[in-house]
Every structure is written in structure tokens, then in C-alpha cells.
Amino acid sequence: MDLNEQLTVGEAAERLGLRTSALRFYEERGLITSARTAGGQRRYARDVLRRVSFIRAAQQVGLPLDEIKEGLRILPADRAPTKDEWEHFAKAWRPRLDEQIRTLEGLRDRLALCIGCGCQTLDSCHVFNPGDVAGRQGPGARYLAGP
Amino acid sequence: MDLNEQLTVGEAAERLGLRTSALRFYEERGLITSARTAGGQRRYARDVLRRVSFIRAAQQVGLPLDEIKEGLRILPADRAPTKDEWEHFAKAWRPRLDEQIRTLEGLRDRLALCIGCGCQTLDSCHVFNPGDVAGRQGPGARYLAGP
């Protein structure tokens, strides 16, 4: 198994800690691509590992596959990205990740604050209040559409 | 609509920016509870707003309802929590939220780092590598079980 060789679906799945069915599913949904052998079997470029790692990490923090897919369009599907491509990718994702981090930090901090807030009626509780939570059904991936 | 009054399902839903069906669903799944009128209609204590706000925020950052439900067991179902209860709750969630924040920050930082890492073969890329991603199918809510 040469280091420059391509990966079978089984090899990639084992490296990534998921089922082959998941990789086929991602491919069907257009998040990853593969070359095929003469016989029709998938062969993944090694870059698929980085790509799928990103997918899984993003999923774990609440981003849906469609949004992830949209963001991945910046990267070339079939080869490792160039430095420029990667940089563009990273810059595009940054605001979305920061937004998600802010949601989490806000949740954490409001939890801590509310310890002492003693609010009996929630209307007077500006610490833990709906409204900052209901709003985010908007564009969402708009950062990633950039020029 | 007195401030100390209870909320109908419609009022609560409007406040929270979601459908009444979602509240009924949360109740059926045991994440929230309600009193009933003589005629069988739901009446929510105002505290349900805070509770559901928490549920929605937690969902947005990738936590499943089951885990959220587990974590909410620390809080009284039918009334506003005391200061002690809230503190216990906040402390129990803290590590889980921090973990989720670390996942996000790690993702963000690896994106930034990989810009210059120039790794051609992913095996030599310790910056963006699977393994830190595959591992977390474990207990998960174990922090929340504590004494």
C-alpha cells in the first residue's frame, strides 16, 4: 500500500472510522467524488480523508450536509487543493464557524449568569431569553457564496 | 394576560418562534411538562420558555434531543429552578459545551493552519487529520450523570 496510492472505499472508511455506506452516501450527495477502476470500483484520492474529516467535524457541531456541501464547492473535487484554494476555503468558513462558536459561548455564559439572576418571571430575565434563539432560520450559508 | 399567568401552547409557541406541534412533541418526549385545565388543555409555567430556549440553542450546536433531555433532568420539570438547582445544571453542562466549543475551535484553527501546511500526502499532515474526529461515539452525556 504505497503512500501515493489511491484508497478503496473500505480503506477510506476504516481510516475515517465510518461505514462504507456513509462514503457512498456522501458521494451520491455530491460531497466527495471518486475515480473508478476498469471494473467499476471506487478509488479515492487521499485527499478524501481530509475532506471527509472536515465533513464529520462540521456535522458534529450542527451544520447540515447541504450547507457543508455548499461550502465544499470552493475546493476541487478530485484532487488536493492548492494553497490558494485552501485559503479561500478557510476564509469562507471562518465567519460561519465563529457564529457557531458564539452560539455555544452564549449558551455557556448565559447558563453561568443565570445562576445568580434569580428571575422569577422570565419576561424580566434578559439573561436567558428566547428571541436570540428563534431568529436563525435565515440564509445561513451566505458567507460561503462570496465573490 | 397577567405576568404570573400560565401560557397556552399557542402563546408559548409564539414567544419561542416555533409551532405548537413542536411543543407537544417536546412534551411527549419528556423534555417539558404542562399542567392541564379542567377541560384538558395545556397550561405551561412561564419557565417553559427558558427551558425550550435552552433546548433550541443546544440543538443548534449539534446536541441531540436525547442528550438534552438527559441533561434537563437536573432541573425541576414543573416549576422554575432554585438557584442551587440552576447552578448544578449549569455546572453539569459546562464540560459538554466546552467540548463542543473545542471541536469548533479546532476545526477553525486547523482550517487556518492547513493554509500553509502544504501537505501532499495526508499521512504526514498532523494538522488536518482524521482520528480526532472519528472517536466521539462514546458515552457523550456522561458529564451530566454526575453527583
Place this chain on the structure above:
DNA sequence: ACTTGACTTCGACATTACTTGAAGTTCTAG
């Protein structure tokens, strides 16, 4: 050239998190 494990597609099934619709009941303003 076999054999055997890994691969292929395809369709059905599973789970999570709800929404929708039907058929009927309750609450409240006038």
C-alpha cells in the same frame, strides 16, 4: 485459474425531529 474477500447497485428499512390533517372539544369575547 481459482477462491475469497471486498467491491457494485438498488431498494427497503431505521432514526431523529418534527409537521400536517382529520375529527372532535374547550375557552372566551360579545
Place this chain on the structure above:
DNA sequence: CTAGAACTTCAAGTAATGTCGAAGTCAAGT
């Protein structure tokens, strides 16, 4: 007291994210 909005339950449907099994094909070692 009554009209109509808002509520009730229950069953079925939907979307996202996969998994599983069957039936058959490919690839790699001996």
C-alpha cells in the same frame, strides 16, 4: 349563550442522514 378561534388526540407524512441485505462482479494471492 353562542360563535369562532384555539385547543385536543391520533395517525400518517416528510426530510435528513444514513444502514442493511440481496444478488451479483472484481481483484489479489496462491
